[in-house]
Amino acid sequence: MTPSLPDTAIGVESTWVIVAGCFVMLMQAGFLFLEIGFSRMKNAGTIVPKVLANFSIAALCYWAVGFALAFGGSGWFAGTHGVFLDTSNGALFPAMSASLAVVPAKFFFQFVFCAVSLAIVWGTTLERIKFGAYLIYAIVFSTLIYPIVSHWIFGGGWLVSTFHMQDFAGSTVVHLIGATGAFAALLLLGPRQGKYGPDGKPNVIPGHSMPIVGLGILLLWFGWFGFNPGSTLSAISGPGRFAEIVVVTNLAAAAGVLGAMLMIYLLTRTFDIGMTGNGAIAALVAITAPSGYVEYWAAPIIGFIAGLLVVCSVILIDKVLDDPVGALSAHGIAGIWGTLSCGLFTSTRLAKFNGIGDPGLFYSGSIHQFAVQALGVAAAFTSVFVISFAVFFLIKVTYGLRVKPEEERYGLDLVEHGMWGYPEQFMPVPGSEYHQPASPAQRPRPRPVPVSLGGGVSPAPNRDQL
Numbered sequence: 001m002t003p004s005l006p007d008t009a010i011g012v013e014s015t016w017v018i019v020a021g022c023f024v025m026l027m028q029a030g031f032l033f034l035e036i037g038f039s040r041m042k043n044a045g046t047i048v049p050k051v052l053a054n055f056s057i058a059a060l061c062y063w064a065v066g067f068a069l070a071f072g073g074s075g076w077f078a079g080t081h082g083v084f085l086d087t088s089n090g091a092l093f094p095a096m097s098a099s100l101a102v103v104p105a106k107f108f109f110q111f112v113f114c115a116v117s118l119a120i121v122w123g124t125t126l127e128r129i130k131f132g133a134y135l136i137y138a139i140v141f142s143t144l145i146y147p148i149v150s151h152w153i154f155g156g157g158w159l160v161s162t163f164h165m166q167d168f169a170g171s172t173v174v175h176l177i178g179a180t181g182a183f184a185a186l187l188l189l190g191p192r193q194g195k196y197g198p199d200g201k202p203n204v205i206p207g208h209s210m211p212i213v214g215l216g217i218l219l220l221w222f223g224w225f226g227f228n229p230g231s232t233l234s235a236i237s238g239p240g241r242f243a244e245i246v247v248v249t250n251l252a253a254a255a256g257v258l259g260a261m262l263m264i265y266l267l268t269r270t271f272d273i274g275m276t277g278n279g280a281i282a283a284l285v286a287i288t289a290p291s292g293y294v295e296y297w298a299a300p301i302i303g304f305i306a307g308l309l310v311v312c313s314v315i316l317i318d319k320v321l322d323d324p325v326g327a328l329s330a331h332g333i334a335g336i337w338g339t340l341s342c343g344l345f346t347s348t349r350l351a352k353f354n355g356i357g358d359p360g361l362f363y364s365g366s367i368h369q370f371a372v373q374a375l376g377v378a379a380a381f382t383s384v385f386v387i388s389f390a391v392f393f394l395i396k397v398t399y400g401l402r403v404k405p406e407e408e409r410y411g412l413d414l415v416e417h418g419m420w421g422y423p424e425q426f427m428p429v430p431g432s433e434y435h436q437p438a439s440p441a442q443r444p445r446p447r448p449v450p451v452s453l454g455g456g457v458s459p460a461p462n463r464d465q466l
Contacts, residue, residue: 006100009236013101016235016242021109023226024116028055030223031119033216035126036421038207038274038325042411043127045421050122050131054138058115061142066114067107069147071095074156078148095156099233109230110154113174114146116227120178123327124186128193128408131416133395140391141181149177149380164357165376166346166369169231171289171338172380179332180381182323184388188396191322193408202318210273217277224249224284228291241353245291249284252291252303256283259307267311274326275311281330282310286338290345292354298345305341306334339377343370 003011032051036044058066064084071093072079081092088103090096096106118141122134150173152159159165167173196202207213228249229242238244260279264272283303290302313329321328346360346369358369395401402408407415420426 010100010102012236013099013234014105017099017101017105017109017230017233020226020230021105021112023223024109024112024230025223027112027116027220027223027227028119030216030219031116031123033212033219034277035123035216035325037209037211037213037216039126040205040411041208041422041425042413042420044208045413045419046131046416047126048421049417050134051119054118054122054134055115057135057138058118058142059111061139062111062114062147063107065143066147067110069144070110070114070151071106071155074161075151076158076161078151078157079155095154096233098237100236101233106233109233113170113227114142114150117146117170117174117178118142120175120327120331121181121185123325123331124182124321124323125189126192126324127412128402129185129189130400130403131412132399133392133401136395136399137181137185137388137391141388145181145384145387146177149173149383152379153376159376159379160356163372163375164369165372166293166342166351166354166357167289167339167376168292168354169228169288171285171287171335172376175285175288175331176335176339176377176380177384179328179335180384181388182327183332184385185392185401186321186323186328187389188392189401192324193405195322202322205324207274207324213274213277217280221253221280221284224253224288228288231292241292244296248291248294248296248299249287251296251299252283252287252306253280254283255300255303256280256286256307256310259283259304260311261307263308263311267315275314278310278314278326278330279307282306282334285331285334286341288335289338290342293342293346293350293360295345295347295350298341298347302338302341302345306337309333309337336377340370340373343367343373 028051032047035047039047067085068080068082069078072082073092074094081087085104085107090103093103093106099106118138121137121141151157153165153167153173192205194203195205225246229245232242232245235242256279257276260275260282261271264270264275283306286302286306287299290298294302310326310329310333313333314326317323317328323329342360344360344362346357346363348359348363351357351359357372358364358366360369361367392401403412403415411420413420423429
């Protein structure tokens with residue numbers, strides 16, 4: 001049977017939303033490589049099960065409850081229906097009703113957004129947090145924290161329905177929410193051993209592989225072409241509106257790289273690899289909110305400023321807080337800047353096209369939309385911080401948030417998982433030539449005892465072996 005034109009339109013829209021969602025899912029690999037590269041070898045392997053476990057928990061919890069709270073109706077605080085995706089009636093999810101895509105496609109797209117926000121939380125906690133803490137917080141985050149706050153902005157809640165806050169793809173909803181959870185965790189977790197000297201000055205703890213960091217950044221950049229353009233939830237409307245957002249996104253990211261390179265060179269006379277990469281991430285985060293609201297000319301400005309900001313922010317935050325990947329700066333500070341930039345650069349044409357809020361200061365001469373954006377930032381940050389801090393505090397006093405000092409020195413790969421991510425660096429491996437590294441003083445015995453390749457139990461390596 002030949003499909004009708006409406007059926008074809010539904011198929012096209014649903015395909016676009018699913019493909020864009022797959023792009024966003026690929027960002028999990030980007031976060032994985034980014035965190036592995038910024039970690040030391042003894043902590044590289046633990047990132048793999050962490051990413052997989054968090055993604056899986058978010059998938060189940062968002063399906064069970066999160067999607068309903070985020071989009072199931074237009075209540076001021078949270079949605080009220082759609083648990084376990086028990087309906088395919090698109091009219092019951094009014095915030096997305098303009099898209100012809102089927103409900104399961106929309107669910108998948110919104111789920112991968114939740115998973116990205118959750119992934120952002122853990123960048124500040126590398127190399128010293130208990131693995132179980134990931135799992136406990138992931139349940140609360142993907143069931144309650146992210147769905148409810150995202151409803152306020154994405155799902156027709158009070159910030160968008162009453163105040164008309166603009167956040168096209170989630171500078172606040174995804175990135176600031178994630179960074180705020182990361183901030184709460186970091187305050188209770190504390191710095192890695194050796195990060196701050198007796199004088200309180202920060203020491204550099206370099207990650208083991210900048211090439212892996214670079215691969216992660218490129219994967220994230222690629223994924224953003226699903227993140228922002230996919231938020232149209234439509235390949236037809238506009239027409240071709242999503243293509244304009246692709247260009248806006250790329251222009252901002254490119255300018256962010258150059259802005260970060262310029263700033264770090266002015267400060268250190270070097271083109272720092274990590275700072276260059278964070279320039280791209282910060283610019284992509286910043287352009288996420290305004291990507292559907294600004295014209296081409298504004299995108300490089302927003303991205304360039306984000307690149308400048310992330311370098312200064314990383315350096316300043318590092319003096320007092322140990323954030324190994326710069327998540328507070330690249331996702332928090334840049335997310336705030338991107339959200340506020342809508343109040344400056346939103347064009348008259350696109351404010352009308354989206355039907356949300358007013359043009360920015362440079363078009364209207366009014367600071368009204370800027371003030372609305374600031375209100376949204378404050379509301380999201382405050383609510384997420386209070387709840388996240390309470391959750392992490394409860395984890396800390398019950399299960400425990402941080403591994404023991406001797407376990408931290410030994411490395412989370414062996415302590416939490418019974419194996420190393422890079423075994424040939426730490427132990428003899430059959431068929432390989434082993435070069436013994438220099439041994440730090442008072443190496444503790446491992447927990448648990450690793451299993452040998454032959455299937456038996458290997459003796460615990462002593463400090464001279466390691």
